[in-house]
Amino acid sequence: MKKILVIEDEELVRENILELLDAEGLAGIGATNGYKGIDLAKVEKPDLIICDVMMPGLDGYSVLKTLRQETTFATTPFIFLTAKAAKADFRQGMELGADDYLTKPFTRAELLGAIATRFKKQQQYRSELEQAKDQLDYLMYHDSLTNLPNQLSLREQFKQIKSTHSQQLMTIMCVGLDRFNQINDDLGHSVGDRLLQAVAQRLVNGVTSEDYVARLGSGQFAIILPTTPHKKDAVFVAQTLLEQFSQTFAIDDQEIFVTASIGMALYPRDGRDIEQLLNQANKAMFQAKQQGGNCHQFYSIALSKGTSDRVALKTSLRYALERDELQVYYQPQLNLETGKIIGAEALLRWEHPERGLVSPIKFIPLAEETGLILPIGEWVLKTACQQTRHWQKMGYPHLKIAVNLSGRQFQQLDLRHRLVKIFTETGLRPEYLELELTESMLVENTDVAIRRLQALKALGVEIAIDDFGTGYSSLSYLQQFPFDTLKIDRCFIRNIQDNPSQAAITQAIIEMANTLDLKLVAEGVETDAELSFVVQHHCHKMQGYLFSKPLPAKEFESLLFSEKALVGIK
Incomplete structure (x- = not known):
C-alpha cells in the first residue's frame, strides 16, 4: 500500500485529505506542522508528500529544502498545497524541487489526478533507472569499444573455470599489438579504434567457443584457454593467432598491417590467481616484443629478474x-x-x-x-x-x-x-x-x-x-x-x-x-x-x-x- 504524508496545519483540510486517501486504498499519514512533517517523513519513508506552503514555524518551502538535502528523499514526489497562485511562488517551489502545485480550494478529482500523475512519473523514472543500471552493469563487465569482456569479467570467469578445472593445466595469454601507438599517431585514434574492433573480432574467431577473450586496455587483450593438457596445445593456439595477423585489416578503404606479440603463463605452474598469471604473461609478452614482435613467449622465472633497462630505471628512480x-x-x-x-x-x-x-x-x-x-x-x-x-x-x-x-x-x-x-x-x-x-x-x-x-x-x-x-x-x-x-x-x-x-x-x-x-x-x-x-x-x-x-x-x-x-x- 502506498504511503502518503500530508503536512497541513489546517485540521479540516488535513482530515478531508486523509479520509479521501483512505477511501482510495492509500495509507495517509497526517502532520500538523513542518517540523512534525520532517520527523514523520524520516520515520515513515512515505511514497509521496503533500505539503501546505503557508504554515507557522516552518513553511512548506523550508520543509522541501530540508528533505531534498537527504538522499532518501531526493526523488520522493512532492506536491504543494497553496492558496497563492502567483507565478513567482510556483517558480520558487519548482526551483527547490517540487513536482506539482494544487491551488486551494481543489476538487477530489484534481487531488487524485495529481497523485496518480506523480506515481506514474515515478514509476517511469524507476523503470528508466533500472534500464540505466542494466546498461551500467553491462558496462562494468564489458569494454565499450570492442564489446569484449573486460578485466573484471576476466577475473570472475577465471574463478569459475578454476572451480571446475582446478587440477587441469590452463593457459593465460596476453596479446599485445606491436607498435600500436605509432598507428594512433600516424592515422589517428579513430582509425586505431576501428582497428581494435577488427582485432577483437579476429581474436574471437581464432579460438574455440570454450576459450575466453577479453580486452585489457589500449592495444592489449587477454585469452583464457581452459583446457590445454600440454604446452604444445597452447603453442598451436598462439601460432594460429599469429597467422591470423598475417592478413591485413581493411579500415576506411585502406589496408593496415599489424603484428602481435603473445605472452603465456600456465596455471598452476606460474601462479594460482588471475592477477599473478596476467602479470607473468605480460612479462612474457614484453619479452616477445623485445625480440622484435610477431612471436610468442612462455613465462619463465628468468623474466622476473627484468631487463637491464628496467633495473637501471629503478635504480635511477631511487635518487630522483x-x-x-x-x-x-x-x-x-x-x-x-x-x-x-x-x-x-x-x-x-x-x-x-x-x-x-x-x-x-x-x-x-x-x-x-x-x-x-x-x-x-x-x-x-x-x-x-x-x-x-x-x-x-x-x-x-x-x-x-x-x-x-x-x-x-x-x-x-x-x-x-x-x-x-x-x-x-x-x-x-x-x-x-x-x-x-x-x-x-x-x-x-x-x-x-x-x-x-x-x-x-x-x-x-x-x-x-x-x-x-x-x-x-x-x-x-x-x-x-x-x-x-x-x-x-x-x-x-x-x-x-x-x-x-x-x-x-x-x-x-x-x-x-x-x-x-x-x-x-x-x-x-x-x-x-x-x-x-x-x-x-x-x-x-x-x-x-x-x-x-x-x-x-x-x-x-x-x-x-x-x-x-x-x-x-x-
Whole structure:
C-alpha cells in the first residue's frame, strides 16, 4: 500500500485529505506542522508528500529544502498545497524541487489526478533507472569499444573455470599489438579504434567457443584457454593467432598491417590467481616484443629478474627525489557554468637527466613496486598543497587542488596524521584538497576502506573516485563509500558524439551521480563536441587538452593570471 504524508496545519483540510486517501486504498499519514512533517517523513519513508506552503514555524518551502538535502528523499514526489497562485511562488517551489502545485480550494478529482500523475512519473523514472543500471552493469563487465569482456569479467570467469578445472593445466595469454601507438599517431585514434574492433573480432574467431577473450586496455587483450593438457596445445593456439595477423585489416578503404606479440603463463605452474598469471604473461609478452614482435613467449622465472633497462630505471628512480628530478605539473579544472579555472589536478612528472621526460606509465609502477611511492607521494602532496596556498595568497583564495593517492599511501595507518602535518606546514585549509582514489584501492576490504575514508573526510578534505567504470566498478560502491566527486574517465568522453550507446551509458552515469549528490568532473575533454555533451548533461567541472594540457607551476601560474576562460559553454 502506498504511503502518503500530508503536512497541513489546517485540521479540516488535513482530515478531508486523509479520509479521501483512505477511501482510495492509500495509507495517509497526517502532520500538523513542518517540523512534525520532517520527523514523520524520516520515520515513515512515505511514497509521496503533500505539503501546505503557508504554515507557522516552518513553511512548506523550508520543509522541501530540508528533505531534498537527504538522499532518501531526493526523488520522493512532492506536491504543494497553496492558496497563492502567483507565478513567482510556483517558480520558487519548482526551483527547490517540487513536482506539482494544487491551488486551494481543489476538487477530489484534481487531488487524485495529481497523485496518480506523480506515481506514474515515478514509476517511469524507476523503470528508466533500472534500464540505466542494466546498461551500467553491462558496462562494468564489458569494454565499450570492442564489446569484449573486460578485466573484471576476466577475473570472475577465471574463478569459475578454476572451480571446475582446478587440477587441469590452463593457459593465460596476453596479446599485445606491436607498435600500436605509432598507428594512433600516424592515422589517428579513430582509425586505431576501428582497428581494435577488427582485432577483437579476429581474436574471437581464432579460438574455440570454450576459450575466453577479453580486452585489457589500449592495444592489449587477454585469452583464457581452459583446457590445454600440454604446452604444445597452447603453442598451436598462439601460432594460429599469429597467422591470423598475417592478413591485413581493411579500415576506411585502406589496408593496415599489424603484428602481435603473445605472452603465456600456465596455471598452476606460474601462479594460482588471475592477477599473478596476467602479470607473468605480460612479462612474457614484453619479452616477445623485445625480440622484435610477431612471436610468442612462455613465462619463465628468468623474466622476473627484468631487463637491464628496467633495473637501471629503478635504480635511477631511487635518487630522483633527492636530485630534484621530479616535478609536479598542474592541469586546470574548470567550472562549466562560468568557464573559469577553479582548481587543478596535480600530476607527477620525472625529468631524467639522460632520458628526458619519463612516462608515468613506466615509472609509477616501479615506484609502487619498490615502495618509493610513499616518500614520492608525500612529496607530491606537500608540494601541491604548498603551491596552491601560494596561489591563494596571490589572489585566488578559493583555488582547489586534486591529488592522486596511491594504494600504498591509502593503506598507511598514520595517513591522517601525515595530512594534518602537511596542512600545518603549508597553511592550506583541508577543504581545498581533494584526494583522488581508484576503485581497485577500495574493493579488497570495503569496511576498512570506508572507515579510512570517513577519517579523512573528518579532516575536511574531499574524496573523489577516479577512472570510474574502468576497473572494478559497481553501483553499490557509489552508495557505500563517502565520495564527494566522481571523475568520468576519458574513455567515456572520447568521440562520444559518434557513439550513441557510449553517450547513453555516460548520460546514465551522470544521472546516477546527480541522484547521489556527487559532483562530476569530465576528464579528457578534447573537442568542442565533447565539451557540448558534458555541458548539456550538467557536468560540474572538466579538464582536458581542449583548454590546457598539464603545465609546470610557472606556466600554470601564467595561465591563471591571464584569466583565460573556457568559451562556448552557454
